[in-house]
Each structure stands twice: as C-alpha cells, then as structure tokens.
Amino acid sequence: MSTTSVPAQSILNVAAYKFVALSDLPDLRATLLAALKSLGLKGTILLSPEGINLFLAGEPDAVRAMIDRLHSFPEFADLEFKESLSDHQPFNRALVRLKREIIAFGVDGIAPAHRTSPKLPAQQLREWLDQGREVTLLDVRNDYEVALGTFENATPIGVDHFRDFPDAVAKLPEEAKDRPLVMFCTGGIRCEKAGPLMQREGFKEVYQLEGGILKYFEEVGGAHYQGDCFVFDQRVAVDPNLEETDTELCYACQATLTLEEQQSPHYVPSVSCPHCYKPEDQQIVDQCQKRNRAILAATDPLPGSTPQDNIRPICVSEKCDGLALIDLLDRAHPHVGRDVWQARCDAGLLRLEGEPVDGQQIVAAGQRYQHVIPAEIEPDVNPAIEILYEDAAIVVANKPAPLPMHPSGRFNRNTLTSILKTVYHPEQLRIAHRLDANTSGVVVLSRSKAAARQIQPQFESGKVKKTYLARVHGHPTKDSFECNAAISAVPTQAGLRTIDEAGQASATRFEVLKRLDDGTTLLQVTPLTGRTNQIRVHLWHLGFPIVGDPAYLTDGKLGETQTLAVDAPTMCLHAWKLQFSPAGNDETVEMTAPQPAWAN
Structure with missing residues (x-):
C-alpha cells in the first residue's frame, strides 16, 4: 500500500x-x-x-x-x-x-474466485508500452467513464452498462482473438469477470491490468495515459497523481462535465447539462410520452376488470325527508323494482355510515346512504387516454370514448379520473369541465387548488371558447346555422335532457365542413352556452342527430342507453379545441385534440 x-x-x-x-x-x-x-x-x-x-x-x-x-x-x-x-x-x-453479485454481470459459469485471467502488473504494462509491444488495450468501462480519459490507442468496448459487455464482445473482430489483449477498468473488479468471458469466447491471450487504472496511477503515474479517471464517489474524477479534479457529474444523464461545460447556462445541478439539456417544448413532449406509457401500464388489464365492492352514494334531498328508505329507493330508481330494493336491504347492502339499515328506516334530508354492490366487475371501456400537454398548473388530455369522466353508477375504477389518479399519484387532479362518456376529445385538469380557482370559473361563466366536431345524419341546407331552443333543467326518467320552452336558455352555432356521399355531414360546432347534452339535444331537435348517438336517435326518437359498449359503433362527437387562460388573465392558449378517424 x-x-x-x-x-x-x-x-x-x-x-x-x-x-x-x-x-x-x-x-x-x-x-x-x-x-x-x-x-x-x-x-x-x-x-x-x-x-x-x-x-x-x-x-x-x-x-x-x-x-x-x-x-x-x-x-x-x-x-x-x-x-x-x-x-x-x-x-x-x-x-x-x-447483492446477488458484487459487480452485476448476469452471465452463468463465470466464477472469479475459482478462475480468472492472468494479471499484468502496472510496471510490466508500462514496459510493454515503452517498448511499443504489439498488444490490444481494451477499455471495458462505460462510455461516460472513457470520455474522461483512457490509455493511448486503447479500444473502448462501447457500452453504457457493464451488463452489456457480453454482447459487445461478440461484435469484436475475429482477428482480435489471435492478438495479445490487455483489458483494464477503474480498480480491476470488472476485469475479473470480463477476462474469463473473453477466454471462453476464444480470445487466446488475455491479461487484466492488476488493480486497474487506480493502481497504475499509484505505481506508475500517468505514463501512456491521457486524461483523468472516473471514480464512483463525489470526487467524480482523479488525475494521475490521484488528486481530485474540477470535473463534475451531471446526475440527470451521468455525463462528466469539464470546468468549461459547468459554465454553460444549460448546466443546472441535478437537472440538466449541455449534454442532456432539452428546450422546454421537448421536455413537455418527453414528459407526456412518459405519462402515456404509464397510462398504458395502468390500464392493462383494465382496473375495473377485477372484482371489487362498488359503493354508490344515495343522498337524501329535502323533498324525500321523512320517507321510509324503501320508498326513497323506489321513487329515485323505479326501474330497479321495489322487490329488488327490499331484497338488497334484507341482504345488508344498504348502509348508513357503514352499518346495514332496514328498508323501513325513516330517512332525513342531508343523509348519505351507501348502496354496496359486492364483487362487481365494471363494464369495459376505451382506456386509450393520451396526455397532450402538462405543466406545473394543468394537464390536458385527449379522452377516448366510451370512457366516463368520473366514478358514477356502474363505473368506478374504469374512469378517466380514477386512471389518472393512479398515474399522477400522489397528486389529486381536478377536472375543470366534463364530457359525456361517449364524447371524445380535449379535457383540462388542474394540478392544484390554486390552478382550479383560475380555470374552473372560466368554464362556469362561459368564457372558454369550445369547438367540437360532429358527424350527423342528413345534409343541412344551410352552410351555417344556429339553434337557440331551451333545454330542460331536469332530466327525464332515463337521465336525458330534451327541448323545453320553459327550460334553460341555450345556443349552439353550426358550420358545415363537408357533406358526405353516405348521407352524413361533418360539422364544426361552437356551443355558446354550456347545458348538459346541449349539442346532442340541439342536433336531434333540428333533425340531424349525431351518428352513433345511443340516446338521441333518428326520427325524433329517444333511446334508453347512456354509455355505449366498448365494441359498439362510435358516437361521432369530438371536443376538438378549447381556448382559455391558464392564469385567469388576458393571455389565452388553445389546446387541440387530434381529429378522430371518422372526421377525416
């Protein structure tokens, strides 16, 4: 020593x-x-x-x-x-x-404790190099280490991680197997495994530099070596005198940085350096791609495909105060049937604060009962959510269809917010507006309460400019037209809104983009108000129902289906563009979702 x-x-x-x-x-x-x-x-x-x-x-x-x-x-x-x-x-x-191995290699049959390649002392290597002896110097370190320094005329193996060494050896020229070869690394440990592997692959005369580069520096100095040696601690690199250098390490990409590179405006410790810096736009693209990979992993299989208790809330309104629970249930959901509700009460599936309750219990306004559906498997949905943009304040997604926005009814885990909750954990994203389960397109979510306070009021007050695409049955005679029919404030028994002269004032503007040979028309739609199902109701009222709409049918009829099955024909309504102000001021942005296939 x-x-x-x-x-x-x-x-x-x-x-x-x-x-x-x-x-x-x-x-x-x-x-x-x-x-x-x-x-x-x-x-x-x-x-x-x-x-x-x-x-x-x-x-x-x-x-x-x-x-x-x-x-x-x-x-x-x-x-x-x-x-x-x-x-x-x-x-x-x-x-x-x-650890499983003290140096990760992953190749069976390599046991340095029993057999390794001959070790070449530092002084002997120097003598060989002084004499100009014909020998191949093989640097088995990672490329980012080699970049700091290596022996003169050495051949780098060309890997980013030592586990890739076996594949790199297979790419070496066949004639190299007949020449004397001296391999080296930082301290020698990698060569202990690399040497036997190369011998097994047919290299006839293999040596390893005893003690690696550091031992060579200690005994010989920097003769025949150019640069510094990377070390795996906060010193980053040492020179041939074994003294720390000015080199720094970028902890974002593992690149080694010279003093000059450290002066770059792109060098932010632990964030970026001149080697890995990307403009903000590219950073956003990369982050969105990362999120989309996470969404793919979180939805394969669909989270709602495994049985799980589904707890649906039942809230007691003022008008139901004093009713028996069974009467409340029958009045709110008559399509289920009174006998079915009674059987569910008898089975303990109706609860208050987690405790089963009898169907004859008198309810009070403001109470919140739970309807437990045991071991429910949710209907399949289209989970192909695409993150289009995100920053510190908002997330913008392209919602596929059919996919409910949030838990309700039969859908709990198979919903947009539930899936994104998994991907963005521990964040709690807040939806700024809603789309029907059957409607695809651009959706904005806030990443904080502060952002929500800036964005949600814009949707509520109608300040957000919305542009939709719709494909409808029929050919309107006018290229531009508008509908101002009032829409009911209260849904029908099937949960649908209809035209109601005493309803809420509503206005939608339509522009024909293309009349198609199959008798349908592609429209650009601008809702001027924000009523539930507004676009669908207005087009149905005008006699141009949306293609694939399961509720607002042709010939003025209403359907009974709300959310489409995942294998059903698509409802051709797409939220195409949204224009709003993320900061709640006069500066606006426009977010656009790609057009679906039916619009092209």
Whole structure:
C-alpha cells in the first residue's frame, strides 16, 4: 500500500474487492455496519455470496482501524486496498448492502474466485508500452467513464452498462482473438469477470491490468495515459497523481462535465447539462410520452376488470325527508323494482355510515346512504387516454370514448379520473369541465387548488371558447346555422335532457365542413352556452342527430342507453379545441385534440 501523504488532504479514500465464497451475510452486514458507524466512516460495502466490494473514506486512523478489522476475518485476511487522499468526505453516508453479485454481470459459469485471467502488473504494462509491444488495450468501462480519459490507442468496448459487455464482445473482430489483449477498468473488479468471458469466447491471450487504472496511477503515474479517471464517489474524477479534479457529474444523464461545460447556462445541478439539456417544448413532449406509457401500464388489464365492492352514494334531498328508505329507493330508481330494493336491504347492502339499515328506516334530508354492490366487475371501456400537454398548473388530455369522466353508477375504477389518479399519484387532479362518456376529445385538469380557482370559473361563466366536431345524419341546407331552443333543467326518467320552452336558455352555432356521399355531414360546432347534452339535444331537435348517438336517435326518437359498449359503433362527437387562460388573465392558449378517424 502507498504511504504517500499530503498534509492539505486529510481524508483517506480506500477501495478493495475480493471474490471469495461468503455465508451468513445478514450477520456479516450487521457487524461491518456497526464498525463503520463506530469509526465515523462513510462509503459503501457490497456483500454477496461471491465476495466483497468496498469504497470507504474518513480520517486516516479510522480507515486503517477498519482495514485491520476487515483483515481479522479469515476470508479477507489478504484483502488489498488502493488508497488516495482528498480534502473532503466524498460520501454522504455509510451503507452495507447485500447483492446477488458484487459487480452485476448476469452471465452463468463465470466464477472469479475459482478462475480468472492472468494479471499484468502496472510496471510490466508500462514496459510493454515503452517498448511499443504489439498488444490490444481494451477499455471495458462505460462510455461516460472513457470520455474522461483512457490509455493511448486503447479500444473502448462501447457500452453504457457493464451488463452489456457480453454482447459487445461478440461484435469484436475475429482477428482480435489471435492478438495479445490487455483489458483494464477503474480498480480491476470488472476485469475479473470480463477476462474469463473473453477466454471462453476464444480470445487466446488475455491479461487484466492488476488493480486497474487506480493502481497504475499509484505505481506508475500517468505514463501512456491521457486524461483523468472516473471514480464512483463525489470526487467524480482523479488525475494521475490521484488528486481530485474540477470535473463534475451531471446526475440527470451521468455525463462528466469539464470546468468549461459547468459554465454553460444549460448546466443546472441535478437537472440538466449541455449534454442532456432539452428546450422546454421537448421536455413537455418527453414528459407526456412518459405519462402515456404509464397510462398504458395502468390500464392493462383494465382496473375495473377485477372484482371489487362498488359503493354508490344515495343522498337524501329535502323533498324525500321523512320517507321510509324503501320508498326513497323506489321513487329515485323505479326501474330497479321495489322487490329488488327490499331484497338488497334484507341482504345488508344498504348502509348508513357503514352499518346495514332496514328498508323501513325513516330517512332525513342531508343523509348519505351507501348502496354496496359486492364483487362487481365494471363494464369495459376505451382506456386509450393520451396526455397532450402538462405543466406545473394543468394537464390536458385527449379522452377516448366510451370512457366516463368520473366514478358514477356502474363505473368506478374504469374512469378517466380514477386512471389518472393512479398515474399522477400522489397528486389529486381536478377536472375543470366534463364530457359525456361517449364524447371524445380535449379535457383540462388542474394540478392544484390554486390552478382550479383560475380555470374552473372560466368554464362556469362561459368564457372558454369550445369547438367540437360532429358527424350527423342528413345534409343541412344551410352552410351555417344556429339553434337557440331551451333545454330542460331536469332530466327525464332515463337521465336525458330534451327541448323545453320553459327550460334553460341555450345556443349552439353550426358550420358545415363537408357533406358526405353516405348521407352524413361533418360539422364544426361552437356551443355558446354550456347545458348538459346541449349539442346532442340541439342536433336531434333540428333533425340531424349525431351518428352513433345511443340516446338521441333518428326520427325524433329517444333511446334508453347512456354509455355505449366498448365494441359498439362510435358516437361521432369530438371536443376538438378549447381556448382559455391558464392564469385567469388576458393571455389565452388553445389546446387541440387530434381529429378522430371518422372526421377525416
């Protein structure tokens, strides 16, 4: 071991590894961790059945005491350490971890404790290089390490991770197998596994640099080496004198940064550097793609495809105050049937504050009962939600159809908000407006209460400009027309709104985009008010019902279906564009969802 000391550098850094069969790893871990803490040392010790790998730093006396402690174990009696000095502690904490391998490789049959390639001492390598001996120098480190420095005329293996080494070896030229080859890495541990693999692949004369680059620096210096050596601690790199350099590491992309690169405006520690910086627009695109991959994972299989109790709320209004529960249920949902409701009460499926209640219990205004549907599997939906945009305040999505916006009735987990709750956890996204389950298109959600206070009032007051696409039955005679028929404030028994002279004032503007040969027409639709089902009701009233609408049918008829089955023909209504102000001021943005196939 080196005994060189530099007074200004008071922290001793040591590295060591050994391939040796180990057992009772949990007990060994506890013993070594206690020793590290008692000596005030920091760093990492990796233990596995195949051996030990460590990087430690601290006061020199404490480090040497730890070395003595390790040497007291028979398995580590001959453990060799590489040393260097620094003026600060390069590690944040003390860790002892149990791993499957002390250096990840993933190749069966490679056991350095039993067989490895011959080791070439640093002095001998220098002599070979001084003599100009014909030899292949193979750098088995990752590309970002090689970028900081390597031996003159060395061949980098060309990997981003050591587990890719076997594939990289297979790509080396066949003639390289007949030439003497010296491989090297930082401290030698990777070569312990790389050497036997290369011998197994037919390389005839393979050596590994004993102790790696760090041992070479310690014994030889920088002869025949260009640059610095990457190290896996906060020093980032050391020069041939084993002194820390000005190099920094970008923790976002793992690129090494020169002092000049650290002056770049694109270098923000832990965020970006000149190598990985992306303009804001590209960052948004990348983040949306990441969210869309998460949505795909969260919806395969559909979350509602596994049985789960569905709890539906039943709220007592003023007009139902004093009724028996069974009368309330029969009045609110007559299509279910009084006998069915009574059977559900008898089965304990109607509850108040979690406790079963009798059907004859008298209800009071303001109470909230729970209707439990046990082990329910929800109907299938189209889960292909696409995140179009997101920033710190809002999320903009392209909602597919059929897909309910939020839990209601038969749908709980198979809804837009439930799926996005999983993807954005622990955030609680807030929908700023609603679309029918059968309507596709652009949806805005707020990421905070503050954002919701800016955005939701714009939808409620009608300040948001909405543009829809609709494909309807029939050919309107005019290219532009408007409907101002009032719409009922109260839904029918089937939950539908209809035209009602005494209803809510409503206005929708229509423009013909194309009259199609199949007798349908593509319209651009601008709702000037925001009533429930407004576009569908107005088109139905005008005699141009939307293609695929299960509720507002041709010939002025009404259907009984609300949410379409996932395999049913699409309802051709699409929320195409929204124009609003994210900050609630005069600056507006327009969010656009891609046009569906039926609109093209």
